[in-house]
Amino acid sequence: MLAISNLQQGYGLTTVIKDLTLYMEHGIHALLGPNGAGKSTFLRTLATIVPPRRGRIRLDDHELGPETLEQIRGRIGYLPQRFGFDPSMTVSEFVHYAAWARGVPRPARRAAVEEALEKTGLGDRRAVKMRKLSGGMVQRSGIAWAIVGNPSLILLDEPTVGLDPMQRIRFRSIISQQRDAVIVLSTHLTDDVDAIAEKVIVMDEGTARFQGSPGELEKLANPDSPGNTPLERGYTTLLAGSKER
Template sequence: MSVSRLVCEELSKTYGGGFRLGPLTMEISVGVTCLVGANGAGKSTFFRLAAKVDKPTSGTVRLDSGVNRAALGYLPQEPTLPPAATCEDFLVYVAWLQGIPAAARGRAVSSALSRVGLTDQRASRVRSLSGGMRRRLGIAHAIVHDPALLLLDEPTAGLDPRQRIGLRETIANLGGDQVVIVSTHLVEDIRGLASRVIVLSEGTVVFDGDVAGLERLATPDAPGDTDLERSIASLMEASG
């Protein structure tokens, strides 16, 4: 079976204010990749390029997928959800927007609700959901059309520890057959989610590898309570 991958070749984006992302040459394959960096590091710029919202200044980014499925699912940091709609009605509407045929919409909605653990809430109004459930509904909105590439921007921000754990389990399960890229500031997300970590600083990749490899870069005098926190802080200080 062909495996999806996001391919960047000398990808760069330059803004008038002087910020430049890249050039980036890399491939991101099926699984969960965490994109880490301080505000202004280039995470949002990368997401906009990957989603084809912005055009690169030079180079290319493309999704190679040998499967017959939609290209992109995207969950912004602050998704807009209709408070009066039921979970099911909202997802049926999204499925219609995504061009899913009427005969297949019910199955697509049921599958999306099941994958995020909201089957029992299908008739619940959005306004009645907890914060964690709303984030899971946002993910269901992003996957109802079964995209090959899933972009999740700070999906656990603002949730309590129990909600974050539940949502991380949901996201981890999505990485089995999709390219999932998660932008996050939270160290516990990285440890709980990532099969791969890409650290950006000032538009440049300063680390690309697994969690164990990232931890080995920690320096004793760097700020942080764990090797993972210290390693990220070390990278930021070295490139700043």
């Protein structure tokens, strides 16, 4: 369970997120919105990379604060849109480092790494250096990084960008297995939303314009709105309506 109340975030004099309130149960929540809507800032805040300016964040039984920061960080798996790695590390070492950083107990760490490698189809690549991986394999390693140790909250920022259709299908299969976590998936690809998301959040100008099921978003569609699918037309109808207000 993830509860966010009156969250405000920004940089310098700029406010990016404005009094955002959301509640998310276990499952896959797709985060849609135009560039500049605040999606990446929102994920970075949830990942505890930047502290909120105002508001409350609660993950399961822990409310984010100085005294709970390390506990909450151990429950979060985060894959940013661009992530770094030591090219001399093997795939196994890369994922093992994530397990160590997340506080997975040492006796359970090896098994947790193996589980993440098998889930992502990297079991036969465990000894390969990261620098020798293809782009799709690097992205898959990043997903293994995010899910190792079965965190309670998994944050994925545009994880399918640059993946070919078969790689995206594999990604969807991997993420669909993580049913005991709250998964927040930021994406511009509505077919990924159609395929695996149980809920959709549409952000625009730092606030949530919509939270509901993909079917509920489709029902908002104006037939004349841009888009090739009911979901796309629902999304563009919603954004056009928010601009008119």
